[in-house]
Amino acid sequence: xxxxxxxxxxxxxxxxxxxxxxxxxxxxxxxxxxxxxxxxxxxxxxxxxxxxxxxx
Numbered sequence: 209x210x211x212x213x214x215x216x217x218x219x220x221x222x223x224x225x226x227x228x229x230x231x232x233x234x235x236x237x238x239x240x241x242x243x244x245x246x247x248x249x250x251x252x253x254x255x256x257x258x259x260x261x262x263x264x
Contacts, residue, residue: 236242
């Protein structure tokens with residue numbers, strides 16, 4: 209029984225230290241707060257590309 213309690217505590221500690229930081233990182237992505245910034249950066253990158261002098 210002591211081993212079972214120890215295993216439960218170990219699993220809960222592991223989940224606390226792994227899943228909570230992952231949740232903090234994934235929440236803005238899942239709420240689509242980062243996607244407009246990514247689209248803005250891609251748009252700036254596309255419009256800032258040098259124009260070829262041979263284009264008609």
